[in-house]
Amino acid sequence: MSQNDSSFDSHGASADHPFGSASRPGVNRKPEGTIGVIGTRTPSGTPPIIPPRPVQALLPEPRDRRTTGGAHAARSGARGRLGCGSGRRGGKIALLLVLSFIALVYVGGIAAFSLVFYPNTSIAGADVSLLPEDGAATRIDSMANRYSLTVEGIGFKWSYAPKHGSDLIDANAAAKRALAGNEPYLWPVRLWRACTGAQADAGTSTDRSLLSPSFDEDSFSSDLKQAIDTFNEHRSGAFDTQSAFDPTSGAFSAERARGNEKLSESTVERLAKEALSSLRERVSLETNAYEPLKGGVSDGDLQRACDAANALIGTSVTFKLAGTEAGALDGETLSKWITFDDALSPALDNDKVSSWAHELADTMNTVGSERTYTRPDGKVITVSDGTYGWKVDEKKLVEIVQDAVHTKRSGEIDVPTTSEGVTYAAHGNPDWGAYADVDISEQRARYFDASGKLLWETGIVTGKPNGEDDTPTGIYKVNKKLRNITLVSGKIDPNTGKPVYESPVQYWIAFVDGSIGFHDASWQSASVYSDPGAYRWAGSHGCINTPLDKVIELYDMIQVGDAVIVHN
Incomplete structure (x- = not known):
């Protein structure tokens, strides 16, 4: 088929095309017997040659086209309007489907969160995320049965443990009350908060309503108060010298002065009950648990007072x-x-x-x-x-x-x-060096050097035990040593008007003023010095009668200032 066998108008539409125009001038008609349909064959069997469409065919037709062109445009506009209406109906259907899905999800969420808790939810410290009411109650009860509380810090410590968990937390009531506050109609907002960490606990740390009606709050408070009172027993709650001084540093310090502060009963009790309601096992007390010092003394006031006091204690x-x-x-x-x-x-x-x-x-x-x-x-x-x-x-x-x-x-x-003594020791201990030991019960005298070595010993006769002439007991000091003197009594005989005695002696070692001492006694027989009981009938007026040879030895050994210990 030749190129001329295919007769198309300038728009590429054949005379037989439904939208073709037979009255348009300048349109070449196809010879009879030809078909201008793309993809069909002519009687000759050769495929038609489709010429390129003129540029004008691609441009909008002028409004002044004649009937054929107007009809074509009218049919084309009708088809366009039909396609636009169909698109709007499809969009409405899609929107309806989306809204229906959203409504279904929302209703489903209401149903779900009416029965289970939101994620990241806790009641009394128990994680009840996505649990139903009975599951949450079981978990709360399990925690309560293992629960014990310790309140400690700043030197204070107190512990509490309920006999049964149900005495502390009513798990069923707590779970039911918490789930009732789930606000399922607001579940999208609540769920978002829960997943972003903004969700509040179903039972907060200050919700004491979670405590069981059987919880003995009076007993709890009484036990805690007793512990606090014991802790505060030696704290005056006021600034004073003793509490402000630090013996380790040897100075006053404001920090030590604060050591006289008392624990606040109300503060500690509040913190303890808050811990109970959330089943927290530990409360750590800090300095804000103390009551202020009386008079509202500030830290600056304390420091100034301590600095001034430290200036007075430099000795x-x-x-x-x-x-x-x-x-x-x-x-x-x-x-x-x-x-x-x-x-x-x-x-x-x-x-x-x-x-x-x-x-x-x-x-x-x-x-x-x-x-x-x-x-x-x-x-x-x-x-x-x-x-x-x-x-x-x-x-x-x-x-x-x-x-x-x-x-x-x-x-x-x-x-x-x-x-002065010779040595110094604590009260009750010897403070002498060399000493003479006079044992009245044994009627013997001994002299020891400072090391305790026995240097001299003899039998003696002490004062007659009649209440007037007894040798006085005690620890004395040798105050003088004399030779060839006469001992004169300080008592006067009422019958003669003369001293009771006047006794010449060769050796005199005084230790009680000038009236009592060691001396020889020529009037005593030698036998009395070997008889421990002779002093009862042949006793002196209080002095230590000593054999002459022995007193001579002692006179050369003992020194003024040496101790003389007289005892029974």
Whole structure:
């Protein structure tokens, strides 16, 4: 088929096309017998050749086209309107389907979250996420049965455990009440909050309504109050000197002053009950659990008061007797003498300084005090009274202490004394060196050197035990040694008007003033010195009658200042 066998109009439409125009001028008609349908064959069997469509065929037709063109345009517009209406109906159907699905999901969510809890939900500390009411109750009850509470911190500790979990939390009621507050109609918002971490617990830490009606709150509060009262027993709740001083650092500190604060019963009880309601097992107390110090003292006030007090306690001295430490004065002792007025201004109490000096003297004085020692032969002896030992010059000591405090002195101070021993030890212990031991019950006298070695021993006769001539017991000091003197009684015989006795002696070793001592006694027979009972009938007026040869030996050994211990 030749190119001329195919007759198309300028728009590529054949004369037989339904939308063709027979009246349009300039349109070439196809010869009869030809078919202008694409893809069909002519009688000759050759496929038609489709010429390219003119450019004009692709442009909109002018409005002034004649009837054929107008009819074509009308039919084309009708087809376009038919396609647009069909699209709108499809869009409405799709929207209806989407809305129906959303409604179905929403209703389903309402049904679901009317029966189960949202994710990340807890009741009384138990995770009940996506659990139904009975499952949540079981989990809450399980936690309650294992529950115990410990409240501790800042030096305080107290524990509580219910006998049964149901005594603390009513699990069924808690689960039911919590699920009733699920707000299922708002489940999209609640679910979003739950999944983003914004969901609140179904039972918050302050929801005490979760506690069981059988919970004995009065007993719980009473036990906790008793523990708090015990803790606060030695805390005054006010600033004072003793609580503010830190012996470790030797200074006042605001932190230590706060150690006198009392625990707040209401605060601790509130925290404990909040922990109960959420089944939290531990409450950690911090400093905000304390009540403020009386008067509302601020940290700044405390620090200023402590700084001022520290400026008054710079003294640090050691008092010595016989080279041995007998007492000390340091910041800890001085802190007890600091007083604070209402404005927390510190001052040193001088009366307390003086009292302490007198007390120190009393602790160092041994004259007349009871002392116990073991004689080298094993006999244990306890004796008191006498004149031997240490005696502090209290007046001078007070002056020294006051001066040391005001000048903030440091170092060692020798204690001023009016009487001295050889060594210094605590009260009740020997403080002598060499000594003579006079045993009235044995009627024997011994002399030991400072090391305890026996140097001398003899039989003796002591004073007659008649209540007037008894030899006085106690620890004395040799005060004089004399030769060839006459001992004269201090008592006058009413019948003669003369001294009761006047006795010449060759050796005299006095230890009780000038009236009692060791001496020879020429009027005694030698036999009395070997008879332990002879003193009862041949006793002296109180002195120690000694054989002449023995008193000569002792006179050469013993020194003024040596101790003489007389005991039964």
